[in-house]
Amino acid sequence: MMSALTSSPLRVAIIGAGQVADKVHASYYATRNDLQMVAVMDSRLEQAQAFAERHGIPAAYQDTRQLLQEAKPDIVSVCSPNRFHFEHVMAALEAGCHVMCEKPPAMTPQQADRMRLAARKANRVLAYDFHHRFASDAQLLRDAVMNGTFGEIYVTTAQALRRCGVPGWGVFTNKALQGGGPLIDIGIHMLDVAMYVLGFPTVKRVTAHSFQKIGTRKNSGQFGEWDPANYTVEDALFGTIEFCNGGILRLDTSFALNIREQSIMNVAFCGEKAGATLFPAHIYNDVDGELHTLFQRDVADDCRHLRSMEAFVRHVMGEPVMIADGEQGWVIQQLVAALYESAEKGESVTLC
Template identity: 55%
Template structure:
């Protein structure tokens, strides 16, 4: 029998990623979509051959009894949407970030445990083959002791001109909570999510309120409420240091940089595409190199979630890790706002 799937939030990510994947599975049936605008929901349902749409999630749960729920709402509504799905005994796949507040991420994690339900987040970059290759070589000791990691999630002028990406109340922040969190998760995942000791950060709003158009369309500069760049040092309890650079807008040469670099005492690595290298007598020696990074990350992320729902023991970005990274993001923002280091 097919598992029944409901989609909370009828936006672009829901249609292009979640529904698109679910419809490739013969063991799943998307039975409903929930949103706030009835007209757009009707169109969404018709385009994707979804039989029912609702503006009231409570009504949807009562009538449809889904077993799997995808949460694709704006960040502010992740917590209430995930909690309602868990309370209705559904397994939940939520877009990043887990929430806006770390305390909410903790409650989501603990509720999933108490209910015996699966809770996973769409930190899809960690599902790239490149990440698996680098992680395997780290575990085999090829890099040695990793003591410095550089995380980049940068856009030269990529402020989103749609949705609520410049609204701090709805999004919780700018590039850190939207882009940086992805590469941070990738770095933490290959390091086995180590404990963080202290963070120091500074953020800027230098460009977004002056311009009104970029690579991703137009926005209203008078309503630009989030940081357009943020930089942080993250000190781990094991002594390793992570340097984070993230931006929606920053006057750099490259249009975009999304990567993780790791420096060990035996070798170094770059994630996208996977490359491992060292130095011998002043000459660079390449130990491993992929020509192109794996582009198929979203579908692998959702596939892993579905497979776990079907009983397979596969890797997920789970509720525990979601809580850990939300704590880190919250501490980084607190450090930037207060102008002082924050201990975790």
Template identity: 85%
Template sequence: MRTTNTSPLRVAIIGAGQVADTVHAAYYATRNDVQMVAVMDCHLPHAQAFAQRHAIPAAYQDVSQMLQEAKPDAVSVCSPNRFHFEHVMAALEAGCHVMCEKPPAMTPQQAGQMRDAARKAGKVLAYDFHHRFSRDAQLLRDAFTNGTLGEIYVTTAQALRRCGVPGWGVFTNKTLQGGGPLIDIGIHMLDAAMYVLGFPAVKRVTAHSFQRLGTQKNRGQFGEWDPTTYTVEDALFGTIEFNNGGILRLDTSFALNIREASVMNVTFCGEKAGGMLFPAHIYEDIDGDLHTLLQREEADDQRHLRSMEAFVRHIQGEPVMIADAEQGLVIQRLVAALYEAAEKGECVELC
């Protein structure tokens, strides 16, 4: 941890895409104690344009060259999912702390190696599961911890889009992405739910996935895509059973004939009260009437920035919560198990 060095934190960014632009570089630029020293992208003109927009002095096309020449203290990995493993491992080997976009990797085996490498190097490895950094998630987590909800036995996490197939990037390419809505947006609500619940031990998972619309349509909320190269699932529905007897139901889709354009939320049913995550609302029933115990008027929209802030503060030695390598591995295992259960059509034991 950087507890005594007062010089600016030297940061490099791998991947010059949208999230690197609007989240990582945008946040680093707000801090006087952070200096962006380099950016790398496999398309050098993208890296050069990115560097110009953010006043970054060096742009690279090769990760090893960037790490060797720029010598960053920390690295943001914002490359496509397939490359998270090699980019995180290279950064850790170079002695850097790492903030990696979700998912951690393509497989639990890779996520496990990343965790082990971070431990060996004594470096921070964090994942940008930013929804858990909302005020809403903290309120629900506190309510669960202090017993306001009682034992939670049914949790429902939803990350649904009616026709929200991303029309950019590699989101419809299973080889590069690892999957569709589950690994892209469902993973966010899964992490938020597991965070509130305190990451209970998992017994088994079951799941069903469908590919009915993405190969038949080519236009939606987020632009156009090529249905002939659409290789990910449209939707996946899973159930996670915990050792404590509770269940977590996960519904996620890029394309599904629902009424709403988008649903991104988690609900919790406890023995004493229930709760909804976005915006935070905790309620109970008294003689058939709903009574509110706590309610926020609108969901917190600063969660992305708080995730980035926690990463920097953790590097600087502050004992703040991050989505760490161990929890990232748990989430990766659950995603893999859900895909496996859907593919095999049978229960996958995890206990």
């Protein structure tokens, strides 16, 4: 950790000059006087140079190790495609940097395991941008769980569904580079926030089914066009996670699914004393057949990315704030892998 009294600004480098690096990471770092963006790297040098010019960054690179050796950053944001998270995070940790990595942690649980152990050995902060858990709604429900408001929560339903929201940019339809489709892209977010609110209960068994029925037949949707001939990820995946405490978490996720709503991103919790929905936070129970509201927000907190980035930097500065750390990232990666494995094999996967 760094001392909060550090006099000179911490040096920040960004690996991957895409949309999330532009709109989230660089935009946040630019708001802080105690941070200085010194370098950016992308496999396409022209894109890195354009990114550097937009954000006033003095150096652009095409090679990660050259960036680390020459720019000597204290902090690195890894915003490269999923396929490269492992090598970029490991290189940054090896260079003595604190790391904020976009989700998912990696392509396999084995990689995520090595990443968490490397961070521990280097005594550096490794955080993942599971930003939905940083909404104040999530913290309110987490506190309610800890206070016993719900009693035993025995059914949780997490949904990350799009009617036709296949990303028409990047590598989101390329399984070799992305690792999968909606589960590893958007489903992982609702999975993480559900597990966070529940307190990361131990998982016993995972069962899942996946489908590819629409993405190879259509070629356009709300997020642009894609090539159906090169669509190699799932359209949708539906899974059930069984906990050792007897509860279950149902996860529904899709890029393309014939539902009424254009998009659903939410989690519902059912406990013996009360239930809740997450976005916006609403806690309720039944009184003589009528819905009784215990707590309700009118609008969900939309500052999630900001809070995630801020928590990471504060943690680097030595403050004991919550982050989505390497240990929890490893757990989430194991669940994603187990869901894909179950769907592929057509049988349950036991984790304990």
